[in-house]
Structure formats: structure tokens, C-alpha cells
Amino acid sequence: MASSNITSVINEEIRQRKGEISTINRQIHANPELAYEEHKAHDVFVKTLESLNFQVTPHAYGLATAFSAEYGSGGRLVIYNAEYDALPGIGHACGHNLIASASFAAFLGAAAALKASGRPGRVRLLGTPAEEGGGGKLKLIEAGAYKGASACLMVHPGPGHNMPAPLRGVAFAPMLANVKMRVHFAGREAHASIAPWDGVNALDAVCLSYNAISMLRQQIRPYERIHGVFRSAGDRPNVTPADCTVEYYCRSATKCGAEVLWQRVQKCFEGAAIATGCEMRLEPINSYADLRFSRALCEAYVGAMPEGTVSLGTPADILAGSTDMGNVCYECPGFHGVFGIGTKEGQANHTKGFTAASGTEDAFERALECGRGMAEVGWKVLSDDAFAERVEKEWKEDMKQAAEGKAASI
Structure with missing residues (x-):
């Protein structure tokens, strides 16, 4: 079929299924669920897809x-990620309801294109829980969910007030690698007034390490980040704290860079343990890789979107967090575009203002538009042999660059 006819098929399918997509979008936004607790989101998706x-x-x-959920047989495989977990206390402040809606729309459009064409190929909608710190995609990777995929695509909402009109989105926004670690200090209890000399103070180790890391921040690169919280720091002032725990994130432009930064941070913890006489134990949480990009997929997405509304690349300040989609990009060629929604100054991701913006009809319409674009890109991967070969070749070359610690950049 001609590309114009396929575009019409995709657009018509998404138009006809707008009601189902909207219902899922509203239900997920109205019922925020935390990592690995997204039972309502899971169930509404399964019920709708089966219907x-x-x-x-x-x-x-x-x-x-x-x-x-999957459609088709043989040929190449394209996957769309549907995220739907929320944040504690502030709900869908990262707009995962919109991510789910865009990927659902893209899956429906690409499946309709496959059906109309009669070509071999497979398209999969993958429900991916626990992006917000839970590392759900890491577990999916381990279970083989992305094995054999020719491409994996998704889009993420961001603050629209950072995007000058007519720009509404970008094809690639850098995201940092993130090494996450819990550090446990073990000392010895004592009565803090009667016999303080009998105690080994784990809170002192926490405070020493905190100050050492604060000084280390002067010596790191501009794009690197170190941040942490005290998970437990004692119970009563008159009892020397014997068991204290902190949780820290170390971010850098690449997986290699984040690991090197963590080694420097770890020395701060080790030094504090030695100085206070405490024992120290490390507990890895999960680590997110840096987000890599496929230039071919990005260019195809820009071409599929309304002219002038999506740029190829963007400054790092549009979104500079971390995501487990980065790990997926090390498994297969990946695309993680960003689209702006109607926010005001100060309403970036992970704020109550962003939660409100992600529930608007305008934000939903923008997610649908992105879904249409991703459906066309997915179809191109499935139907265009030369394009698919380019995507694969570029990904293999980029993996060599990543192994050398070089950051992805447009």
C-alpha cells in the first residue's frame, strides 16, 4: 500500500478508538498507583485489549x-512501552497516564497498518510497571521482553512552557545514567548520657559521609548529580544510634561515568565508617542506564509529526532525569521523545501543577498526536527494509560508543 494510504489507515484507527484510549487515560490519572501496585491500570488495559x-x-x-499484547506474525518486531505508575502523594506528576495513552494509540495504529497491508511483522504493546524508581523495565529485560525487537518506542510529557511556539516536542532529550545505592551503617547502642563512651555512633558516620559528599560536589562535572536522603537516623536522643541507613543516587551522562562517580562517593562512606568505627554494608537498589537514541528513528518521528512542531534535539534542561528506558536502549534500538503539555512557570515534572496539567484534555490530545507519529515510525521499521537496516546498523555503532563511555548526542 502507498504510504499516504497507510497514514490514513493509522489516523482512522486512532480516531475510531479515541473513546477507548480516553477512558484508559482518565482512569489511570484518576486512580494513581505506585510502583508494582498498578493493578487497576493493568486490569483496565487487559480488559480493553481483550474487548x-x-x-x-x-x-x-x-x-x-x-x-x-501483540498483533501480527513473522517479520520484524516493534514494541511500544506503556508506563502507568504514579508518585507518592502527588499522583501522576510525571504524566504516565499520557505515556500509556500515546503508546496505546501507536500500537493500535501500527496494528491497523499491518492488518491492512497483509505484510509479515509484529507489533507489541508492553505494560511496563514501576518506572519511578522501581526499575520495572530492568525486570522485563531480564525476563526477555525485548529480545529480538527491531525498535522500542515511547514518548514522555514535559513542561510545555519551556518550549517556544510552534514547538511542541523534541525527538531526543538526554537522560542521565543513575546508580542507586542504600548504605547501612552499623554501630553499637549505649546510653548517650550514662555511658556514651560505650557507643559506636552510626549517625556520626551518616553525617560525616553527608559532609564529605557535599564537598565532593565541588569537584564533579556540570552534568553530574549526587543526591541522597536519610532513611533511618536513630530513634531517641538518649540512645546512641546503632543502625542508620541512607539512600543515594549518582547520575552522569553515561553508565560508565555514573559508575566512576559512584566509586568516588563510596570512598566517602568508607572513610566515614573508618573514622567512626562503624561497619558499612552496601545494598544496590537498581541502576538506570543513560538514554541512547536512534538518529534514524528520531528523524522519522520528526517527519511524521506536523511540520515545525518537533525538533530533532534539545538542550538538556528540557528533561534531565533518569529512566529505565535507558536500559532498554542498550537492548535494542530505542526512541524516547518528549512532548510539552500546558504547564506554567514552576510546574515541571514531579510537581502538583504537572499532575493537574497531565489530566487535561489538551494534554491528552497531544499524547494522541504523538501516538500517531510513533505508529508511522513503527510501520516504517516493519515495512521498509533499508530503513530497518539503517536503524540496526546505527544502534550497533552506538553501542560501541557507549562501551567507550561516550555520551549520546544529536
Whole structure:
């Protein structure tokens, strides 16, 4: 079929299924669920997809709140990630309801294109829980969810007030690698007044390490970040704290860079343990890789979106967090675009203002627009052999660059 006809098929399918997509969007936003607790989101997706006669696997890949829906056979495989976890206390302040909606729309559009063409190929909608710190995609990777994929695509909402009109989105925004670690200090209890000399103060180790890391921040690169919190720091002032725990994130432009930064931070903890006489134990949480990009996928997405509304690259301050989609990009060619929603100054991701903005009809319409664009890109991967070969070749070359510690950049 001609590309114009396929575009019409994609647009018509998404138009006809707007009601189902909107229902999912509203239900997820109105019922925020934390990492690995997204049972309502999981269930509404499974029920809706089954009603549309898709092959659906609930509780997929050993995760209670993951699902997988697929259409087609043979050929290449394109995956769309649907995120739907929320944040404690502030709900969908990262707009994962919109991510789920955009990926659902893209999946429906790409599946319709496959059906109309009669070509071989597979398109998969993957429900990916626990992006907000839970590392859900890491578990999916371990279970083989992305094995054999020719591309994986998703988009993420960001603050629209940072994007000058007519710009509404970017194809690639850098995201940092993130090494996450809990550090446990073990000392010895004592009565803080009667016999303080009998104690080994784990809180002192926490405070020494905190100050050492604060000094280290002067000596790190501009794009690197170190931040942490005290998880436990004693119970009563008159008892020498014997067991204290902190949690720290170390971010850098690449996986290699984040690991090197963590080694420097770890010395701060080790020094504090030696100085106070405490024992120290490290507990890895999960680590997110830096976000890599496929230039071919990015260029195709820009071409599929309304002219002038999406730029190829962006300054790092549009979104400079971390995501487990970075780990997926080390498994297969990846795309993680950003689209702006109607926020005001100070309403960036992870704020109550962003939660409100992510629930608006305008934000939903923008997510649908991104879904249409991703459907066209997915179809291009499935149907255009030369394009798919370019995507694969560029990804293999980029993996060599990543192994050398070089950051992705447009």
C-alpha cells in the first residue's frame, strides 16, 4: 500500500478508538498507583485489549502488573512501552497516564497498518510497571521482553512552557545514567548520657559521609548529580544510634561515568565508617542506564509529526532525569521523545501543577498526536527494509560508543 494510504489507515484507527484510549487515560490519572501496585491500570488495559480481540498476556513476564499484547506474525518486531505508575502523594506528576495513552494509540495504529497491508511483522504493546524508581523495565529485560525487537518506542510529557511556539516536542532529550545505592551503617547502642563512651555512633558516620559528599560536589562535572536522603537516623536522643541507613543516587551522562562517580562517593562512606568505627554494608537498589537514541528513528518521528512542531534535539534542561528506558536502549534500538503539555512557570515534572496539567484534555490530545507519529515510525521499521537496516546498523555503532563511555548526542 502507498504510504499516504497507510497514514490514513493509522489516523482512522486512532480516531475510531479515541473513546477507548480516553477512558484508559482518565482512569489511570484518576486512580494513581505506585510502583508494582498498578493493578487497576493493568486490569483496565487487559480488559480493553481483550474487548478489541487482541492476544493479551496478563501478569506478563512474571510481573503481577505487567501485560503484553501483540498483533501480527513473522517479520520484524516493534514494541511500544506503556508506563502507568504514579508518585507518592502527588499522583501522576510525571504524566504516565499520557505515556500509556500515546503508546496505546501507536500500537493500535501500527496494528491497523499491518492488518491492512497483509505484510509479515509484529507489533507489541508492553505494560511496563514501576518506572519511578522501581526499575520495572530492568525486570522485563531480564525476563526477555525485548529480545529480538527491531525498535522500542515511547514518548514522555514535559513542561510545555519551556518550549517556544510552534514547538511542541523534541525527538531526543538526554537522560542521565543513575546508580542507586542504600548504605547501612552499623554501630553499637549505649546510653548517650550514662555511658556514651560505650557507643559506636552510626549517625556520626551518616553525617560525616553527608559532609564529605557535599564537598565532593565541588569537584564533579556540570552534568553530574549526587543526591541522597536519610532513611533511618536513630530513634531517641538518649540512645546512641546503632543502625542508620541512607539512600543515594549518582547520575552522569553515561553508565560508565555514573559508575566512576559512584566509586568516588563510596570512598566517602568508607572513610566515614573508618573514622567512626562503624561497619558499612552496601545494598544496590537498581541502576538506570543513560538514554541512547536512534538518529534514524528520531528523524522519522520528526517527519511524521506536523511540520515545525518537533525538533530533532534539545538542550538538556528540557528533561534531565533518569529512566529505565535507558536500559532498554542498550537492548535494542530505542526512541524516547518528549512532548510539552500546558504547564506554567514552576510546574515541571514531579510537581502538583504537572499532575493537574497531565489530566487535561489538551494534554491528552497531544499524547494522541504523538501516538500517531510513533505508529508511522513503527510501520516504517516493519515495512521498509533499508530503513530497518539503517536503524540496526546505527544502534550497533552506538553501542560501541557507549562501551567507550561516550555520551549520546544529536
